[in-house]
Amino acid sequence: MVLKVYGDRLSQPSRAIIIFCKINGIEFEEIEINIFKNQQYSPEYKEINPMNQIPAIVDGELKLFESHTILMYLSCAFPQVASHWYPSDVYKRAKIHSVLDWHHSFLRRGAAGFIFNTLLAPLNGFRSYPQVIIQVEEILLRSLSKLEHIWLKDGPFLAGNSQPSIADLLLACEIMQLELLSEKDYDRILSPYVKVIQWVEDTKSATAPHFDEVHELLFESQKRFREQMATKSRKTQVKSKM
Amino acid sequence: MVLKVYGDRLSQPSRAIIIFCKINGIEFEEIEINIFKNQQYSPEYKEINPMNQIPAIVDGELKLFESHTILMYLSCAFPQVASHWYPSDVYKRAKIHSVLDWHHSFLRRGAAGFIFNTLLAPLNGFRSYPQVIIQVEEILLRSLSKLEHIWLKDGPFLAGNSQPSIADLLLACEIMQLELLSEKDYDRILSPYVKVIQWVEDTKSATAPHFDEVHELLFESQKRFREQMATKSRKTQVKSKM
Structure with a gap:
């Protein structure tokens, strides 16, 4: 089966x-x-x-x-x-586990939390609170800084690896989700992290053409979400002037 | 070394x-x-x-x-x-990974978040927000329900195991942290989950006498934290009457 x-x-x-x-x-x-x-x-x-x-x-x-x-x-x-995705060597595997566990509490919490509270909640009628947005944005920015300065310190892929592991794929897909934000927010949040941007490109190349193909739906939705958020923002502006 | x-x-x-x-x-x-x-x-x-x-x-x-x-x-x-802590069998190991990954996003987030926002933050001069407390309490209660009805459904230990794995030890220590709360909060939150309470006891027995010995400091701190919170609550009551 x-x-x-x-x-x-x-x-x-x-x-x-x-x-x-x-x-x-x-x-x-x-x-x-x-x-x-x-x-x-x-x-x-x-x-x-x-x-x-x-x-x-x-x-x-x-x-x-x-x-x-x-x-x-x-x-x-x-x-x-191929063994580079999840090496059987106990030391190499431990380093990959370490990235993956860190992902749960930091990058994932920050990125998914920021997208939910600033985009999905307002578009779908859920409440989101300013304090929560401040908190998740802070986690996201701190996580990007750790990615840049710690996990990508020693090589093109995470934890000093020369080829991608399952951690690269999972975390690069997490970063790609930020594409749903407005262009302004996306640039403000991501552009200081040049190594992170390069590493996403490298992960994309290492998994071509599948990476782009599987992300097609995300880019179709990006267009829709950005339009919806722009309309919502215009309506709020009009309301606040009335 | x-x-x-x-x-x-x-x-x-x-x-x-x-x-x-x-x-x-x-x-x-x-x-x-x-x-x-x-x-x-x-x-x-x-x-x-x-x-x-x-x-x-x-x-x-x-x-x-x-x-x-x-x-x-x-x-x-x-x-x-001993192999039951982290079986080499690919299926059994996968089930343990599944519990561990779930722990990060649910039980840990709920339990650690609730303790930080209701206890550690007020005692240490950090701000905590009512909306955040509502959110983490909800995650904690949902997690306890999943532990009770899903992870402990098929056996005395998590994921249907007859002996403890690293997941039991990590998650039982997480539950033990709730001992820092007031007796009233602890009972309100934990008492509906009879399987969870029994499983913590079973994990304790399986790792005796070390479990209790390593938790001694927690119980010393419980006394101190409960006194500090009671004093703080009395002060707040006096203030609100003035």
Whole structure:
């Protein structure tokens, strides 16, 4: 039975898994769980992932969720995966785990939190609080600085590696999500981090043409989100003048 | 050169690593990095962990941080560690990774966030915002419910295991941190989750006598924190009557 990947290409960890399968020649069936239609809450999907989150996979009897976990599993279960993605050497593997664990508490929290509170919440009628926005932006900026000055200090890829690991793919997809912001916010936040920008480009090249192809939906949505936010901002300005 | 463990027994992931070393007979030197004295920001410690967080280890040439990463590394690097802590079987290991990744975004965020915002921030002169407290409490309660109904559904230990893994140790130490709250808050939050309470007891028994011994400092601090919070609350009441 072929591997099943449940996800939405608008979700950064879903994209990482799809790109990983494509670049490593892992045959898979992609099943869309549209998060804007709340499909992650359907009873059928709850059987796959009781946490109601994407992505998830089903490989034979195994149902698995959490994107880091999934990429570690796929690296071990599919012998064609090149060793640089998740080295078996205990020291090299430990360094990759360290980046991945750090990602959870810092870059992911900052980036996903900032996008949710400044973009997805206002566009979808959820409340977001100024204090929370200040907090997540601070986490995001601190995380980008750590990426630039610590994780990319010793080589073109994270933790001093000369070839990409699963950590590069997961974290680069996280950074790509910032493309949904307005051009002004995107530049303000990202442009000071030249190594980060170069590393995303390097990860893109190392996984071409799949990286760009899997990100197509993100760029289509970028256009829509930017227009919606501009309209919302114009309406707020008009209201405040009345 | 003996393994060095840098931590503070008031930090839940530090305790997990110390208990793990003791129960598995791993010789180590414990070096206190007192977080209430901001020792994690010293230039010497920055050489060990540039992220200025605890815990961290030094094993020969290897410097490593992030508690999940450290326990995965120790399980692989020290052959005396019993296999149930971090099974080499790819499916069993994947399930443990899944719990650990979930921990980062849910239980840890909820528990550590709730303690920081309701206890550590007010006692140490940091601001905390009502909206943030509502948010972290909600994450904490949702996480406890998932622990009870999903992770502890199929066995005495997490993910249906009959013996504890590194995930049990890390998450049980996280729950223990809630002991710092007032008795009233602790009971309100934890008492509905009978399986969770039993599982913490089981993890304690499986790692006796080290679990209790390493938690002694937490219980000493519990007394102090509860007194300080009671005094603060009395002062606030007097002020509001004036």
